[in-house]
Amino acid sequence: MTLTVKLYGVFRIGRFKEKQLEFADGVCIDEVVEHLQLNRQLLGIILINDKHANITSTLADGDTLALLPILEGG
């Protein structure tokens, strides 16, 4: 299945801003994070089609997945 993956902030370094990627049906976000080798300590916000999701959420064909770093303020 095809997902649109959007990366933000430091996650873009050495990767991309937005890309369409192919994954097996029913892939979960954890697997996508693993595939992209993102620093999990920095992973803050996960959005599927602009709605908040969590690391165990599964994805469907055509979903847009956004992965953003932590927001803590200062």
Added chain:
Amino acid sequence: MQILTTDPVKEPSRILYRRCVLDLQSGEQTFNDVPCSNLEDVLGGFGRSFQQLAKRPLGEAYCDENPLIINTGLLTGSTAMTGMRTYFSAYSPLKQSLKGLPAAIWSAGSGKFGAKFKWTGLDELILENRSDKPVYLVIRPTEQGPQIDVKPAEHLCGLTTHEKIMELQQHYEDAHFAAIGPAGENWQQVLMGSIALSTENQLRSGEDKQRFAGRGGMGSMMGYKNVLALVAQAPDQKKPLSEAVKKVNTNVVKGGGAARLQPIKRGGGGGTWAAYDVLQPFHAVPVNNFRPQGNDLPERMLRENVDKDYDLESSACWRCGITCHNYVYEKKPDGSRGEFLSKFDYEPLNLLSTNIGIHDPGQGARLIQACDLMGMDAISLGVTLSYLLAWNERHPDKPLFDGVGFGDYEKIRELILATGKGSCPDIGSGSMRLSQKTGETDYAYHVKGLEIAAYQPETNPGYIWAIAGGHMTMGTYGMLIREGKTDFDSWVDAITRDKLQIVGFDMIGLCKFFDITKGIGTQMVVDCLKSDFNLEVTEEDLRAAVHRAFILGLIMEKQQGYTEAEYALPAEVAKIPNPHIKIPDISNLAYIEQLSQRVWAVFKPEMETVAKELGLK
């Protein structure tokens, strides 16, 4: 401090802090070892100062009866990572109720002044009355205990914050400094004066790399009292690092909370600046007086874009392993480092650039630098400026300050310098007073008289109950963006229980980056207190003390005339909802009303209980 017990909860009076009360009018200094009344007293910071201020309600800030309380926390100057904080507390010249009564406030700053202050042997200095002439104070240890020398300071008048520190450095070895700028000296026209605290980086490089205790006009209070600077001169105390604290420090540096602050080249998130990256997808980066436009304007200040033309350096405070600063330098044509411009932290960066229509990083840096050198709070200054620019945009027929507009860098810079020198009291007095004068208050972005931080109020109803700086005394500012939660249970829980715990750092002497999500009620802090002081406390003890200190803050607001109607977000937020911000709506009046009812249902009984315990009305 004298610690004669292992149980600060049951036997707080067996812990005594060394206090000096200095009467600036008579010159009399009174030193006492004061027994603590409760765990809040033991921890220090505002936990102690607010208990003193609560007994001295005042009608105005600029009066001799308003003490300026300078203290540290129990872990300031300790081996615990980030243990560097100094606190300044008083009734604020800036934040006041609609009844016209000043609110009690504190402001915190890093750098090395706090540790040096602690190492003089003094835990707290209270400045009473005011000096007839400009003075600076030198605090140093002697065989008889800490001593304070009052020195004439005419030669420091008019100098910037950095110039004052550099001047004093020439005369005092092994010292660090706290100084006000021209803004604080012009306290009558500038209510938002800040206090600069020197850093090792600054003293070694000669560059203006000071830190600030910015919020609430404590620099203006220092200026009112005619104290232009403080010198804390003491040798460093190099205590051996215990295994327990070493383990804590490793957790702090390598833990998830600090990871986002570490340099990008070390796999970190690159500091607080990264808030731009996270807020922009939601179109929640403040633009032009908190009215995001749903476009990519804020992206000009993303690090990846600034990096192209400027030299960036991540740095840390002395002895801290969290490189949370980002220094910005010019980049020369050959790619080498040029002139130092300023430090990019999210709040000053947004409020003195994107939110006032400035989208050039170099210009933003120069505005931050101007604010810092004049010695003003970047948040209050930036938000007051953005109000002024918004007025001019709405009223081209009735312009203020020559019609300065969003993005007008040259004019804005002139205004910042003029404000710091006392020539623009309408700006120096803050957004609440300026908007009251113009008669248009809806788009003045303050809550209870204190300007809000660089998080859209649409994302944070919690601002309403912050007892000092809006985002650092109620940790709900990222909650909606981060977690997407809109239900009342989550918000009531956060406001009344979990997220108020952030204020604990402003008691104990630690920077919030120690563990910003959990507060100080953690095993890490328990271990530090055991290791450094042989104190036995539980996480619950710490959380309870922080909770009580927070509730006291609410009691004091009520004492100073705040009504429930003043616990509200800026009116424009609900009256003209912004269609561009991509988040669920939790700032409409119906939501806020229901949230308020539930929050006050929790807080009010607690306020009655704490007031009774402390003997307050």
